[in-house]
Amino acid sequence: MKLSAGLCKTSPEAPKGNVFNIQRFSLHDGPGIRSVVFFQGCHMRCAWCCNPESWAQARGASTQSAITLDAVREEVARDMPYYLVSGGGVTLSGGEVMLQAPFARALLESLSAEGIHTAIETAGFAPWSVVKKVATACDLVLYDLKLADDVLHQTYTGVSNVIILRNLERLLELNIALQIRIPVIPGINDTPDEVNKMMGLISRLTANRPEFQGVCLLPYHPFGVHKYQQSGLTYPLFMHRKKSQEARLDRFTEAAKSLGITISTSGVIGA
Numbered sequence: 001m002k003l004s005a006g007l008c009k010t011s012p013e014a015p016k017g018n019v020f021n022i023q024r025f026s027l028h029d030g031p032g033i034r035s036v037v038f039f040q041g042c043h044m045r046c047a048w049c050c051n052p053e054s055w056a057q058a059r060g061a062s063t064q065s066a067i068t069l070d071a072v073r074e075e076v077a078r079d080m081p082y083y084l085v086s087g088g089g090v091t092l093s094g095g096e097v098m099l100q101a102p103f104a105r106a107l108l109e110s111l112s113a114e115g116i117h118t119a120i121e122t123a124g125f126a127p128w129s130v131v132k133k134v135a136t137a138c139d140l141v142l143y144d145l146k147l148a149d150d151v152l153h154q155t156y157t158g159v160s161n162v163i164i165l166r167n168l169e170r171l172l173e174l175n176i177a178l179q180i181r182i183p184v185i186p187g188i189n190d191t192p193d194e195v196n197k198m199m200g201l202i203s204r205l206t207a208n209r210p211e212f213q214g215v216c217l218l219p220y221h222p223f224g225v226h227k228y229q230q231s232g233l234t235y236p237l238f239m240h241r242k243k244s245q246e247a248r249l250d251r252f253t254e255a256a257k258s259l260g261i262t263i264s265t266s267g268v269i270g271a
């Protein structure tokens, strides 16, 4: 594939990856106008996931469906002028970026070499060595937190949050620029008890961490429901009932105010 003018071609040995979408002109996945590269594969099963098509495991870098680094770079480089005027860049999301760590790191390094601001969005459910390897190659980490209570976390995401919280703590210790993102799901993590636990936890973990930028709230929306049918999956019955409920963002903003934590309901810190 031919690269856009100005991009240096990577070596033929560069890792390939499985990506299920590249979305241009995103305004809610980090600062400025961004392109979002959605990685295939996730070990979690959040009941409200709006990208269930990402769940199937990456099919392996040697398969025909794998995409090269240069193909991704060529696609995202088309919007370089927008990144420059808006302070934007490229965000790797998913699925779970950490499941394709060699490809993610190589892509981040090559985008950084071109002067493009890079971010990753991760749920942090991966071994620390993997999380560190990817997170230290980007400019900003968008770290998703779902629930503080581990029993509830297992119920609604299918996995424990112990490793997720430990990885968050370690990233904060490394002083990497980091924002926490919370999908606010009515009746699941916006109860007074869970909000207090979540915000108390964030307050403790982020105290005296100057690179922590704040919390972004992402109110639940059922936009991804049709994808379940398309993927041959069943949208959980109890989630159907959430469609008409309003997420209680106010509980998070009040708690954040009392704890002195920067919080955003617009999807972007500082907007």
Ligand code: SF4
Residues within 6 Å of the ligand: 042, 043, 044, 045, 046, 048, 049, 050, 051, 052, 054, 094, 095, 096, 123
């Ligand atoms: S971690 Fe993200 S991609 Fe994975 S199931 Fe949860 S919401 Fe979906």
